[in-house]
Amino acid sequence: MPVIDLPLKRVNELLGKQLSLEELEEYCLQLGADIDDKREDGVKVEYNPNRPDFSSVPGFVRALKGIMNIETGLPNYPLKKGSLKVKVEKTVEPLRPFIQCAVVRNVHLTKESIAELMNTQETIHWVVGRDRKKVSIGIHDMRDITPPFRYYGEKADSHAFIPLGEESRKMTPKEICEEHPKGIKYAHLVNKDGSVPFLVDSKGGVLSFPPIINGILTLVTEKTKDLFIDVTGTDEQAVKNALEILTSSFAEEGYQVEQVTVEYPDKKTLITPTFQPSTWYLRPKYLKEVLGLDLTQEELFKNLERSRFGVIKKESTRKKIAVSVPSYRVDILHEVDIVEDVAISYGYHNIEAILDNIHTIGEEHPVIKRQNQCRDIMVGLGFIEVVTYTLVSKEWQYTKMRTKGTPVELLNPVSKEYNIVRDSLLPSLINTLKQNKPYTLPQRIFDIGDVVRINDAYETKTSREVFLSGATIHSKADFVEVKAIIEAIFRGLGINNYTLESASHPSFFEGRCAKILVDKEPVGVFGEIHPEVLNNFELENPVAAFEIELEKLFPKL
Incomplete structure (x- = not known):
């Protein structure tokens, strides 16, 4: 979740009103x-990523002004048409084809505001730009650059320039991708052995090598007075959204935003940003169905305006209200999103809690009932429940367990520790025993939870199933002990028509492993864990374990 720092003094300056820290906390909530x-x-506050307009202090304060009734309705930002042009060449089309730009005049920057601006930039990179893949932003001091600007594709081993972070050394894009910290981090987004995007001025000075890094030529300092902003990317709508969010934040502070003309090789011309609001329609009947609030039209208008929406009264009727949504509110995708903003403005704490007029009584889902029944049995047998992660490591899910499988894999895992969705609980339990090595024996643990398996019969190509798994570790843990546990579990569940047969499983000791069958259908496995598995998890005592596919048992209970 993104986090923004809200210094109380800065917030109060933008509000034009003195809030206490406690009041600020309440409004944030x-x-x-x-x-x-x-x-x-x-305070530092954590906000939902669907509100990228909260990524800057002015953007957050803009929303505060609404719910505090300081300023309501659609913000009206003056937008000046500028003469600056950016020419896009066909060579950049296969690389990073879209660019939109703006100029911000007469800014007043300090070390703190520059740091704040860089934080806003990186937050938009993450929330809107998917870590620069879809969108990247360049913010430049205009003092030493000469328009018009040129956006084109250039060979990665040519056009050396001094990037940010270097004092005097000129580097080619290829060298940046191989040696510069930012280049190494984002090299996967460009082809360092082919052509890369470039933004230069009329004299060939490098503004930016997107999406990697800016040139030192346009370094932003406390002396900067005018800013040039470029937003490039692979998704035109995302590029537009990022520019509207960032420039509206400057406009909220009172700075003059100036439009830039972008000329594409196919004769298409864009003038950006636009600050053009979109029109949505809200049905009061729908709002009542969702929130249970029977607001008058006047009350509804008031709460919409407190959410910084505009109300187009001449287009509004009793059945639907025309709502003008500002361009920076890129999260509005459905009528229900506007309903949510009305609820926030009205205050969730002001909505009366009432019991639904229904003719049924809520109760536990049958599957949950069965799971709780199994929990009671396991606790009665002296086991302690653990709750393990659904995302696990492919290495210890398979390699360390001496098994193979085709799990659901994550495309972009945060780390190798969490790169697949588990299809068995047992490896997580063995790994838990490894973590518990410093503690005394015996240890008896169990887990009841979901596993996910590839299944083409479903629309999602996967099925979610409930498993029960348990493990016991001590110097005398053996097959006989875990067999007695299995018998006790099935006796507690009231299932008598089960049989046990000798089985072979890579994770269990050969000859000390059995499978469980109910009506001749395999529903589980148990036995002594193989010595090689114990060694892989650095366990020094025998482990007896089991795993039962509860989903197959539920119809028989």
Whole structure:
């Protein structure tokens, strides 16, 4: 979740009103932003990624002004048409084809505001740009650059320039991708052995090598007065969204935003940004169905305007209200999103809780009932429940367990520790025993949870199933002990028509492993864990374990 720092002094300056720290906390919570950290001079708040307009302090304060009734309705930002042009060449089309730009005049920057701006930039990179893959932003000091600007494709081993982070050394894009920290981090987004995107001025000075890094020529400092902003990417709508969010934040502070003309090789011309609101329609009847609020039209208008929406009264009727949504609200995708904003403005704490007029009584789902029944049995047998992660490591799910499989794999895992969705609980239990090595024996643990398996019969190509798994570790853990546990579990579940047969399983000791069958259908396996598995998990005592596919047992209970 993205986090923004809200210094109390800065917030109050933008509000034009003095809030206490406690009042600021309350308003943040009303906006759905959780307090991440609290200091004497401000707070850090965590907000939902669907609100990228909260990525800057002015953007967040803009929303505060609405719910505090300081400023309501659609923000009206003055937009000046500028003369600056960016010419896009066909060579960049296969690389990173879209660019939109803006100029911000007469800014007043400090070390703190520059740091704040860079944080906003990186947050938009992550939330809107998918870590620069779809969108990247360049922010430049205009003092030493001469328009018009040129956006084109260039060979990665040519056109050396001094990138940010270097004092005097000129580097080619290829060298940047191989040696510069930012280049190494984002090299996968460009072809360092082919052509890369370039943004240069009329004299050939490099503004940016997107999406990697800017040139030192346009370094932003406290002396910067005018900013040039470029947003490039592979998704035109995402590029537009990022520019509208960032420039509206500058406009909220009172800076003059100037439009830039972007000329494409196919004769298409864009003038950006636009600050053009979109029109949506809200049905009061639908709002009542969702929230249970029977608001008058006047109350509804008021709450929409407190959410910083505009109300087009001449197009509104009793059955539907025309709502003008600002361009920076890129999260509005459905009528229900506007309903949510009305609820925030009205205040969730002001919505009366009432019991639904229904003729049935809620109860536990049958599957949950069965799971709880199994929990009671396991606790009665002296086991302690553990809750393990659904995402696991492919290495210890298979390699360390001496098995193979075709799991659901994550395309972009955060780490190798969590790169697949588990299709068995047992490896997680063995790994838990490894983590518990410092503690005394015996240890008896179990887990009841979901596993996911590839299954082409379903629309999602996967099926979710409930498993029960348990393990016991001590110096005398053996097949006889775990067999007695299995018998006790099935006796507790009231299932008598089961049989046990000798089985072979890579994770279990040969000759000390059996499978469980109910009506001749395999439903589980148990036995002594193989010595090689114990060695892989650095366990020094015998382990007896089992795994039961509860989903197959439920119809028989």
